Amino acid sequence: xANRKTMPERKPETREEDSWFSNAQLGxxxxxxxxxxxxxxxxxxxxxxxxxxxxxxxxKQRQVEVRIAELTAQASRKLGKSRxxxxxxxxxxxxxFIAMNEVFGRFFDVRPIEMLIPDAYAESGPxxxxxxxxxxxxxxxxxxxxxxxxxxxxxxxxxxxxxxADLPDELGRVNFPWNPALVGLPNLNSNFHLxxxxxxxxxxxxxxxxxxTNNNSAALPQGAGQPSRPPKNVQxxxxxEILTAEQTMATRDWVxxxxxxxxxxxxxxxxxxxxxxxxxxxxxxxMRPDCWKGYTIATAAxxxxxxxxxxxxxxxxxxxxxxPTYERIDYHARKDHGRYLRSHPGFRNISIHKGLSTNEPExxxxxxxxxxxxxxxxxxxxxxxxxxxxxxxxxxxxxxxxLNDVKSGETMEGVxxxxxxxxxxxxxxxxxNVYAEIGTTFASSVxxxxxxxxxxxxxxxxxxGEDRVVFGSDAVWYGSPQWQIEALWRFEIPEDLRQIYGxxxxxxxxxxxxxxxxxxxxxxLHPGVVRADKSNRQDDxxxxxxxxxxxxxxxxxxxxxxxxxxxxxxEFPGTxxxxxxxxxxxxxxxxxxxxxxxxxxEAHGGQRSNTRYGWLRTRA
Numbered sequence: 230x231a232n233r234k235t236m237p238e239r240k241p242e243t244r245e246e247d248s249w250f251s252n253a254q255l256g257x258x259x260x261x262x263x264x265x266x267x268x269x270x271x272x273x274x275x276x277x278x279x280x281x282x283x284x285x286x287x288x289k290q291r292q293v294e295v296r297i298a299e300l301t302a303q304a305s306r307k308l309g310k311s312r313x314x315x316x317x318x319x320x321x322x323x324x325x326f327i328a329m330n331e332v333f334g335r336f337f338d339v340r341p342i343e344m345l346i347p348d349a350y351a352e353s354g355p356x357x358x359x360x361x362x363x364x365x366x367x368x369x370x371x372x373x374x375x376x377x378x379x380x381x382x383x384x385x386x387x388x389x390x391x392x393x394a395d396l397p398d399e400l401g402r403v404n405f406p407w408n409p410a411l412v413g414l415p416n417l418n419s420n421f422h423l424x425x426x427x428x429x430x431x432x433x434x435x436x437x438x439x440x441x442t443n444n445n446s447a448a449l450p451q452g453a454g455q456p457s458r459p460p461k462n463v464q465x466x467x468x469x470e471i472l473t474a475e476q477t478m479a480t481r482d483w484v485x486x487x488x489x490x491x492x493x494x495x496x497x498x499x500x501x502x503x504x505x506x507x508x509x510x511x512x513x514x515x516m517r518p519d520c521w522k523g524y525t526i527a528t529a530a531x532x533x534x535x536x537x538x539x540x541x542x543x544x545x546x547x548x549x550x551x552x553p554t555y556e557r558i559d560y561h562a563r564k565d566h567g568r569y570l571r572s573h574p575g576f577r578n579i580s581i582h583k584g585l586s587t588n589e590p591e592x593x594x595x596x597x598x599x600x601x602x603x604x605x606x607x608x609x610x611x612x613x614x615x616x617x618x619x620x621x622x623x624x625x626x627x628x629x630x631x632l633n634d635v636k637s638g639e640t641m642e643g644v645x646x647x648x649x650x651x652x653x654x655x656x657x658x659x660x661x662n663v664y665a666e667i668g669t670t671f672a673s674s675v676x677x678x679x680x681x682x683x684x685x686x687x688x689x690x691x692x693x694g695e696d697r698v699v700f701g702s703d704a705v706w707y708g709s710p711q712w713q714i715e716a717l718w719r720f721e722i723p724e725d726l727r728q729i730y731g732x733x734x735x736x737x738x739x740x741x742x743x744x745x746x747x748x749x750x751x752x753x754l755h756p757g758v759v760r761a762d763k764s765n766r767q768d769d770x771x772x773x774x775x776x777x778x779x780x781x782x783x784x785x786x787x788x789x790x791x792x793x794x795x796x797x798x799x800e801f802p803g804t805x806x807x808x809x810x811x812x813x814x815x816x817x818x819x820x821x822x823x824x825x826x827x828x829x830x831e832a833h834g835g836q837r838s839n840t841r842y843g844w845l846r847t848r849a
């Protein structure tokens with residue numbers, strides 16, 4: 230029997246008491262903030278929040294840790310500062326990227342000088358005049374409160390149903406955070422409400438223009454113990470969705486009025502079939518969508534006029550379901566000599582969710598996310614652009630399956646067959662009106678599965694070309710999109726992969742196209758910059774040089790400008806149409822002055838600590 234003196238004490242309100250570890254497990258872990266030897270900005274070992282047992286550090290992770298320590302010792306000595314202070318600076322990030330490149334292969338554009346000179350680090354990062362068009366962003370209606378969702382869990386690096394088996398990433402890490410800035414923060418639905426979105430997207434990132442999108446996949450609850458059922462009509466479906474078409478467009482209108490320029494576009498909800506044509510008309514006439522978003526996997530097609538029949542899944546090339554919807558959209562585009570199309574030039578852009586369907590058997594069905602319905606629809610409707618979300622990747626949020634595809638040796642057209650990305654790229658290659666969007670696919674692979682990320686970007690560029698790949702972050706599920714912008718700007722396709730598979734080079738010019746210029750073209754927007762505004766604390770001398778930009782900044786007091794009507798439409802909790810942010814239920818918004826706090830913090834020399842308040846495995 231174990232000696233009680235060796236067993237960790239479980240004192241009330243301690244981390245031991247709060248964890249789910251057994252006493253035996255507690256003897257094999259240690260607090261991360263005490264045991265972390267390096268305090269690097271990028272973790273070199275799995276950190277658990279106490280809900281699951283972390284794995285021991287892998288050999289390659291140990292190599293990265295040792296190399297970071299060596300680089301830190303050299304650089305901090307040259308700079309005459311402490312190692313902890315160095316690791317809290319941009320030099321710490323540079324050292325981490327350099328160490329990862331040395332151990333895992335070169336994936337990130339970083340130079341040794343960036344460890345020593347902050348301006349050099351900034352010089353290699355995204356330029357301040359970069360035009361970024363975020364093709365996919367989300368909020369949820371404000372009446373949804375309480376715990377958050379599995380997408381945020383996986384971005385934060387905690388156990389998630391999206392990686393239920395706690396499988397490792399390419400570098401041997403389990404539940405490694407995609408966005409380190411989210412580590413330790415509570416996962417609440419308030420993180421996905423409008424106020425936090427504005428800060429994450431417009432104040433804390435370089436996004437110039439964003440599309441507010443929505444998801445019309447809905448299932449209606451029945452009695453206790455009964456399975457959910459498909460909706461029978463649009464009204465039932467929207468009642469169960471995270472955001473309605475009306476809420477989407479009201480948010481867009483408020484953002485653009487707030488800035489005085491086009492900072493946001495809005496997706497119309499693509500309900501298909503003859504029984505739903507009335508709702509296409511209603512959206513055009515009352516909500517004025519800029520473009521459209523649809524899910525073939527959603528039960529969102531009404532093929533008859535029977536009020537008691539369930540809506541069904543659909544496919545892009547179904548002449549009896551999808552084509553009447555395209556015809557109706559095209560009718561609105563053409564009527565009155567194209568008047569609507571002149572004011573909404575992206576009106577014929579149709580964004581379609583594809584992929585993220587790990588459990589779909591082969592051969593895949595378009596109704597469940599497979600891309601085989603793309604060619605015929607693109608051929609039959611050349612006046613439409615089909616923007617394929619997630620680049621149709623099959624694995625659902627955790628892309629270990631894609632890494633296994635790469636390692637399997639199976640090929641298609643001479644490249645690794647990554648299901649269903651490779652097939653989509655090959656199928657879409659001949660059709661200039663088909664675009665690949667990389668939302669979630671890039672976020673889920675760039676840090677955790679960099680080899681997969683390199684192959685995906687390489688294949689999209691090889692088969693579809695640099696003019697037909699567009700950026701989307703799927704924010705704010707994964708926090709502010711800035712980390713993805715930074716990662717894409719620094720990411721490179723390794724030379725050996727380019728030589729073997731004929732992948733084009735991911736140049737800065739190509740990255741500018743992906744991050745914004747391609748979308749600017751298909752939505753017919755000016756690829757300008759954010760105009761300087763002396764009253765806004767976002768301004769700096771660099772942006773002052775672009776004072777003729779066509780996009781105005783979002784004012785930092787945006788919360789106080791949320792109108793009573795928008796509050797009503799977004800269903801702000803505990804409020805009426807005339808409520809204000811000072812009423813109960815809005816404390817998290819009224820007190821969220823993070824931008825001002827951060828400004829004061831940095832002005833007084835505050836630094837990042839790199840401390841992780843979780844558990845590290847110390848014994849096998």
